[in-house]
Amino acid sequence: xxxxxxxxxxxxxxxxxxxxxxxxxxxxxxxxxxxxxxxxxxxxxxxxxxxxxxxxxxxxxxxxxxxxxxxxxxxx
Numbered sequence: 001x002x003x004x005x006x007x008x009x010x011x012x013x014x015x016x017x018x019x020x021x022x023x024x025x026x027x028x029x030x031x032x033x034x035x036x037x038x039x040x041x042x043x044x045x046x047x048x049x050x051x052x053x054x055x056x057x058x059x060x061x062x063x064x065x066x067x068x069x070x071x072x073x074x075x076x
Contacts, residue, residue: 004036 014028021031 017031018028021028024031024034026034
């Protein structure tokens with residue numbers, strides 16, 4: 001199985017990770033393995049959507065039809 005080595009981890013970070021591992025009844029290595037697996041399963045957030053660009057258009061020439069002619073509902 002591949003190994004990962006992390007250099008220059010501050011002593012206070014190591015101490016905090018050891019306390020966390022003890023709370024979860026795991027070794028430091030087991031806690032780190034667990035944390036890496038949790039982080040690896042996280043899905044990255046989707047990229048932000050680009051802003052909508054609206055374009056206005058006009059019918060040319062204006063249509064001679066009325067709502068009543070199209071729907072036959074006398075404007076109801």
